[in-house]
Amino acid sequence: MTWQGLLQPFLLMAVVALIAWGMGTYMYRVFEGGHTFLDPIMVPLERGIYRFVGIDPDQEMRWTTYVFALLAVNLIGFIVLFILLEIQTVLPLNPAHQAHVPFWVGWNTAISFVTNTNWQAYAGEATLSYLSQAWLVVQQFLSPITGICLFLAVARGFSRQSSNTLGNFWRDFVRALLWISIPLAVIATIVLVALGSPQNLHPYTHVTTLQGLHQIIAQGPVASMTAIMQLGDNGGGFFNANAAHPFIAPNVVSLLFQLLLGFAVPAGCIYLFGKMIKDTRQSRAIFAAMAVLFLAGALIMYHFESAGNTVLTAHHITLASHANYEGKETRFGVGTTTLFNNSTTAISWGSVAASNDSMTPIGGMINLFNMMTGEVIFGSWGVGMIGMLAFAILAVFLAGLMVGRTPEYLGKKIEAYEVKMSVLAMVVPSFVILILAALSVSIAAGKAGIFNPGPHGLTEVLYAFSSGVGNNGSAFGGLNAASPWYAATVGIAMLLGRYAMYIPLVAIGGSLARKQHIPTSAGTFPTHGLLFIVLLVGTVLIVGALVFFPALALGPLAEQFAMNAGRLF
Amino acid sequence: MSTAPVPSISEQELASHKSGSEGKGKRSRKGSFIDPELIRRSLGQSVRKLSPASLAHNPVMFAVEIGSVLTTIDAFRYLFEGKMSSFSFTGQISLWLWLTVLFSTFAEAMAEGRGQAHADALRKTRTDTEARREVANGYEMVSATQLVKGDIVVVEAGELIPGDGEVIEGVAAVDESAITGESAPVIRESGGDRSAVTGGTKVISDRLRIKITADRGESFLDRMISLIEAAKRQKTPNEIALALLLAGLTLIFLVVVMTLAPFSSYSHTTVSITVLIALLVALAPTTIGGLLSAIGISGMNRLFEANVLALSGRAVEAAGDVNVIMLDKTGTLTLGNRYATEFVPAKGVSEQKLAEAAQLSSLADETPEGRSIVVFAKEHYGLREQTIADRKATFVPFSAQTRMSGVNYDGHELRKGAVDAVTDWVGGELPPDVSDTVARISNEGGTPLLVGEDRKLLGVIYLKDVVKEGIKERLAALRRSGIKTVMITGDNPVTAAAIAKEVGVDDFLAEATPEKKMEFVKSTRAQGYMVGMVGDGTNDAPALANADVAVAMNTGTMAAREAGNMIDLDSNPTKLIEIVEVGKQILITRGALTTFSVANDVAKYFAIIPAMFMVAFPGLAALNIMHLTSPRSAILSAIIFNALIIPALIPLALRGVKYKAAEAAVILRKNLLVYGLGGLVLPFIGIKLIDMVVTVLHLVSVAH
Numbered sequence A: 001m002t003w004q005g006l007l008q009p010f011l012l013m014a015v016v017a018l019i020a021w022g023m024g025t026y027m028y029r030v031f032e033g034g035h036t037f038l039d040p041i042m043v044p045l046e047r048g049i050y051r052f053v054g055i056d057p058d059q060e061m062r063w064t065t066y067v068f069a070l071l072a073v074n075l076i077g078f079i080v081l082f083i084l085l086e087i088q089t090v091l092p093l094n095p096a097h098q099a100h101v102p103f104w105v106g107w108n109t110a111i112s113f114v115t116n117t118n119w120q121a122y123a124g125e126a127t128l129s130y131l132s133q134a135w136l137v138v139q140q141f142l143s144p145i146t147g148i149c150l151f152l153a154v155a156r157g158f159s160r161q162s163s164n165t166l167g168n169f170w171r172d173f174v175r176a177l178l179w180i181s182i183p184l185a186v187i188a189t190i191v192l193v194a195l196g197s198p199q200n201l202h203p204y205t206h207v208t209t210l211q212g213l214h215q216i217i218a219q220g221p222v223a224s225m226t227a228i229m230q231l232g233d234n235g236g237g238f239f240n241a242n243a244a245h246p247f248i249a250p251n252v253v254s255l256l257f258q259l260l261l262g263f264a265v266p267a268g269c270i271y272l273f274g275k276m277i278k279d280t281r282q283s284r285a286i287f288a289a290m291a292v293l294f295l296a297g298a299l300i301m302y303h304f305e306s307a308g309n310t311v312l313t314a315h316h317i318t319l320a321s322h323a324n325y326e327g328k329e330t331r332f333g334v335g336t337t338t339l340f341n342n343s344t345t346a347i348s349w350g351s352v353a354a355s356n357d358s359m360t361p362i363g364g365m366i367n368l369f370n371m372m373t374g375e376v377i378f379g380s381w382g383v384g385m386i387g388m389l390a391f392a393i394l395a396v397f398l399a400g401l402m403v404g405r406t407p408e409y410l411g412k413k414i415e416a417y418e419v420k421m422s423v424l425a426m427v428v429p430s431f432v433i434l435i436l437a438a439l440s441v442s443i444a445a446g447k448a449g450i451f452n453p454g455p456h457g458l459t460e461v462l463y464a465f466s467s468g469v470g471n472n473g474s475a476f477g478g479l480n481a482a483s484p485w486y487a488a489t490v491g492i493a494m495l496l497g498r499y500a501m502y503i504p505l506v507a508i509g510g511s512l513a514r515k516q517h518i519p520t521s522a523g524t525f526p527t528h529g530l531l532f533i534v535l536l537v538g539t540v541l542i543v544g545a546l547v548f549f550p551a552l553a554l555g556p557l558a559e560q561f562a563m564n565a566g567r568l569f
Numbered sequence B: 001m002s003t004a005p006v007p008s009i010s011e012q013e014l015a016s017h018k019s020g021s022e023g024k025g026k027r028s029r030k031g032s033f034i035d036p037e038l039i040r041r042s043l044g045q046s047v048r049k050l051s052p053a054s055l056a057h058n059p060v061m062f063a064v065e066i067g068s069v070l071t072t073i074d075a076f077r078y079l080f081e082g083k084m085s086s087f088s089f090t091g092q093i094s095l096w097l098w099l100t101v102l103f104s105t106f107a108e109a110m111a112e113g114r115g116q117a118h119a120d121a122l123r124k125t126r127t128d129t130e131a132r133r134e135v136a137n138g139y140e141m142v143s144a145t146q147l148v149k150g151d152i153v154v155v156e157a158g159e160l161i162p163g164d165g166e167v168i169e170g171v172a173a174v175d176e177s178a179i180t181g182e183s184a185p186v187i188r189e190s191g192g193d194r195s196a197v198t199g200g201t202k203v204i205s206d207r208l209r210i211k212i213t214a215d216r217g218e219s220f221l222d223r224m225i226s227l228i229e230a231a232k233r234q235k236t237p238n239e240i241a242l243a244l245l246l247a248g249l250t251l252i253f254l255v256v257v258m259t260l261a262p263f264s265s266y267s268h269t270t271v272s273i274t275v276l277i278a279l280l281v282a283l284a285p286t287t288i289g290g291l292l293s294a295i296g297i298s299g300m301n302r303l304f305e306a307n308v309l310a311l312s313g314r315a316v317e318a319a320g321d322v323n324v325i326m327l328d329k330t331g332t333l334t335l336g337n338r339y340a341t342e343f344v345p346a347k348g349v350s351e352q353k354l355a356e357a358a359q360l361s362s363l364a365d366e367t368p369e370g371r372s373i374v375v376f377a378k379e380h381y382g383l384r385e386q387t388i389a390d391r392k393a394t395f396v397p398f399s400a401q402t403r404m405s406g407v408n409y410d411g412h413e414l415r416k417g418a419v420d421a422v423t424d425w426v427g428g429e430l431p432p433d434v435s436d437t438v439a440r441i442s443n444e445g446g447t448p449l450l451v452g453e454d455r456k457l458l459g460v461i462y463l464k465d466v467v468k469e470g471i472k473e474r475l476a477a478l479r480r481s482g483i484k485t486v487m488i489t490g491d492n493p494v495t496a497a498a499i500a501k502e503v504g505v506d507d508f509l510a511e512a513t514p515e516k517k518m519e520f521v522k523s524t525r526a527q528g529y530m531v532g533m534v535g536d537g538t539n540d541a542p543a544l545a546n547a548d549v550a551v552a553m554n555t556g557t558m559a560a561r562e563a564g565n566m567i568d569l570d571s572n573p574t575k576l577i578e579i580v581e582v583g584k585q586i587l588i589t590r591g592a593l594t595t596f597s598v599a600n601d602v603a604k605y606f607a608i609i610p611a612m613f614m615v616a617f618p619g620l621a622a623l624n625i626m627h628l629t630s631p632r633s634a635i636l637s638a639i640i641f642n643a644l645i646i647p648a649l650i651p652l653a654l655r656g657v658k659y660k661a662a663e664a665a666v667i668l669r670k671n672l673l674v675y676g677l678g679g680l681v682l683p684f685i686g687i688k689l690i691d692m693v694v695t696v697l698h699l700v701s702v703a704h
Helices: A003-032 A039-053 A063-086 A103-114 A130-159 A169-194 A222-231 A252-276 A280-307 A310-314 A333-346 A361-372 A383-402 A416-440 A444-448 A455-469 A484-514 A530-564 B006-017 B036-048 B059-081 B084-125 B220-230 B237-266 B273-283 B286-305 B313-321 B351-362 B368-381 B419-426 B432-443 B471-480 B493-503 B514-526 B538-546 B558-563 B575-613 B618-623 B631-655 B664-696
Strands: A205-208 A214-217 B130-135 B138-143 B152-155 B165-169 B171-175 B186-189 B208-212 B308-310 B324-328 B334-345 B394-396 B404-409 B412-417 B447-453 B456-467 B484-488 B507-509 B531-535 B549-553 B566-568
Touching: A003 A169, A003 A252, A003 A280, A003 A333, A039 A169, A063 A103, A063 A130, A063 A169, A063 A484, A103 A130, A103 A484, A130 A169, A130 A222, A130 A252, A130 A383, A130 A484, A169 A222, A169 A252, A222 A252, A252 A280, A252 A333, A252 A383, A280 A333, A280 A361, A280 A383, A280 A530, A310 A530, A333 A361, A361 A416, A361 A455, A361 A530, A383 A416, A383 A484, A383 A530, A383 B237, A383 B575, A383 B664, A416 A444, A416 A455, A416 A484, A416 A530, A416 B237, A444 A484, A455 A484, A455 A530, A530 B237, A530 B575, A530 B618, A530 B664, B036 B084, B059 B084, B059 B237, B059 B273, B059 B286, B084 B220, B084 B273, B084 B286, B084 B631, B171 B208, B220 B286, B220 B308, B237 B273, B237 B286, B237 B313, B237 B575, B273 B575, B273 B631, B286 B308, B286 B313, B286 B575, B286 B631, B308 B313, B308 B575, B313 B549, B313 B566, B313 B575, B324 B514, B324 B575, B334 B351, B334 B368, B351 B368, B351 B404, B351 B412, B351 B447, B351 B456, B368 B456, B404 B419, B412 B419, B419 B447, B419 B456, B432 B447, B432 B456, B432 B493, B456 B493, B471 B484, B471 B493, B471 B575, B484 B493, B484 B514, B493 B507, B507 B514, B514 B531, B514 B538, B531 B538, B531 B575, B538 B549, B538 B558, B549 B558, B549 B575, B575 B618, B575 B631, B575 B664, B631 B664
Parallel strands: B324 B484, B324 B531, B484 B507, B531 B549, B549 B566
Antiparallel strands: A205 A214, B130 B138, B130 B152, B152 B208, B165 B208, B171 B186, B308 B566, B334 B456, B394 B404, B404 B412, B412 B447, B447 B456
16 A cells, blocks of 8 residues: 555545535536526527427426326336347447347346446447447436436425425426536546547447557547546446546546546535535535545555455465556556545446456455445435435434434434335345345356356355446446346346335435424534434444345455465355 | 511422422322332233234234244254254254243333333222212212213212312312322312312312213223323334334345345355344344333333323323423412512612511511511511501501502501502602612513502512522523423513513513414414423413423313323423423433444344354354354354343333433433444443353353
């Protein structure tokens, strides 16, 4: 470990805090009233869209209507994408003559790009036509916006009182697209091109290397696709190697820029929430809790990756560095790549700069744990924030009882309905991960897809479903993700992780909006102080740890202890 | 005559306002934890409660019971297969699982048993009495059971009142000890706020004509008994929410344990069903699950022990949430009697002269104000007490026309009275210095009395409403815990503001009328506050009906008692503060034990997980940080700890976590430290100790 490597995550958090403030302020103006510099261009465009589609953006929706509209948009997105993938052979813009996409891979991919998971059961450059890739880009614009809409609905539950409605889905959707996704993606594309990523529609280039070998260099609209994949926390890379590919991240500046791009909206939502409830101190506390969890993960991962493989030391194998360089992007080094991978699992992003499969067991476990807790360490656009709010509701419920009042959070009473819905949201990730993983290690179809038996294989299986449920999309590797079993089940995990987890939270929003604000007093447990941060972090850790500890004991923990004892899997 | 100095009067007053157990002649309602009769009865009950039908309302314990059945079957399988070592281990696990369930039903039975004892005591007083019912031509004797609403009965001294009713004629002393536990009789009279009588109480003097207001079976006593007995059946909103969370946690752990079987067979190791069930029981929140209903029931009991009858558990819980409480000024915040605290002479009159005149004019005045003037003059001006006879004076009593009282002596007329009355008497004009004094006293919330001699003004007596001892501290404690206090008074706003400042309330409602009180309750609630109030009179009823926590005085009118959701049998207006504390205590106890229960899981994991998989992955022995002897002893110890912690916490559940008014953050920090951190650390120590005992006693074979 180096001091630069240790300092890096702290610096990152500091910069992210600044971005959160800027983005939050901007987004508040976009969604809750106010003016932005983009209004002269976007307002006429926005009105045109409403007139064209025939919707009234001022019509307030109940939570059920809001969710219904959201589901409708997602369903249409799923159908269109699925059909496009299945008939790409007969559609234009397929210069590389990519073949038919298998049914389950199509199902998996369609769900994946609608739920902002962007799990790729395929290698993009070897499977998809330019048209398919282009449509995936469209989905990469739309799917994170669904997340921010879920967030807005929940946040309005806290900010409103005695109200039956949570805003208008269409207005939120269109504004997020016009004011956030498109302009930021355009800026990011320009920056990425400037930093060296290609942007073209040429067929793949065939070259003969210096050694006389034949090589096909895949290319295309890499910069624009990378911009939206990182900005939207999609992570569905143009290339299978993702951010480890030199066209996606030509240099370290580009990589760090992409890292910040990934944090921009999720972190912004934290501050936006505070602006909406008119108490930004609450945002600070939640940001702090997330930052603590993030830093803990980053530092533990960095420690274990730097310590490297103890078996090598035991066998007196001396490498240039004893750190675990296996599977790392050597251009960036252990510190930066582990920071990138920790971020990518924390933000529900999925873009990777190192192979998770090659990490030390504990290092890999951190990635796994980031996702198992329900992607609440920043998470994806808005949904990480509301996932954290569900944890906060549970934390406050117990803490509130302990101060002798009906628990309340941000002036809203937390009662049976809210507890029920939070428990539901909390149960989903654990049930889906554990049950699907248990099935996979029991049946032949599941076991056949595991490339590394033993504890490492268990980690691979747990990772696939955690990534699916967390709508993360990063892959551990070592698993035949394209096999019908995994393509189908990970698809189910992605669906449940998106809808079964977040719809109950919108229901909470609906219920909270109807309630009155309780004035704060000395009897109100303050949720902006250090005590609450500790409590929130503790709740996330303990709930996550209690549920997954046995599985992790048989996976990464068993593997790490075995490795220390000289046994590898 | 009585010359009790002011402080002693206030002490006396306070004593009679002190709560339940400390009053004189009070029957103790406190139950003891080690009452052998109660324990014996509870043991029997707890076995009966093992039936699945009665356990089904508690999903956590229901799951444990199913687990116990399964492990018991497993144990007998080993017995028939002749695997004695496995039988011994599985049998012991089964035993402790059964004990876990039993401990929890025992806790519930203990809590219920204490309530049941109260109910039985009350039922004894519900003897069947004869009633003298008025009919067209006199009276007829009927059984009390035959009385219906609207009947009119007459009760003589020495007779029991046959049913709840309203006194419509007469004044009598009534012994209400059957209901309140208070042996001193109370006065009941027609009209006014002391007209309600309760069936089962005894008239000890005079006779009363009573209009029956409740049918048989709906009387106050019946309601009281059924409330105490029904405490176990009611689930409050927070209890429901918590039960949901516990059921959710149990469900999650069920899935964790069920999926662990395929994970372990994938890892080439087999885990017996007993061990899996042991893990489930260890992880499930059994501590709080086992004590949850006991906490609620005993909370209601504690209120009853404080002589408060809550008509619903919901009201008790709401009491913990109250953030505005409305307190009547007179009788609650102040003693209600005014005392002389200052003599301000008019220009040209000496203080001594005024004091003398004031004392003289009050000698025959038996009102507390009058007595206080005499005492004040004696203590501060050294005037020895005299009697009217000494001065050959004649007393001029207060009359509605003159609105003054005084004495005539040696041809002089001495008068004292209200400002306007005396002003008229002296000729209609007040000198500026006197009118300034009058204005000052009014502004400070006091009452000025003017004293004059021979139609000449001597000065002003400053009468002050004396704030009850200790009330300021209690109000300050309420403020610390975030509760706003509002003083209700009929005084004008200026006076009210002054008293409010002196007493230390946050707000006041002056010139309060029934409508104004109700409006205030409504508008405060509309701002999101939860309002608690105390009332006794019929004119309080509309406001009581609108408040979240409405405590009616037992001495109050039927209307007030109907409108309230709690009845204070002691009729002590400051009781609301205690009710709030009990409400908070119940919630705190639930929260603390839940936190404790969940925090316990960490240590149990460290005991059980390495024990389960050390064979397949010897490296996992590193997780055995407690260095438990063997896998079996580790699992058994965790289960024993899990079972024993329930009876260990029964006293805490029944007594409740101590509550001291403080800021929410302070309370939370303390409770998190004790129950969160304590819950994390304690089981590590406990399991280690139990493992040492298990090892020493060779309860399980060490070999795996």
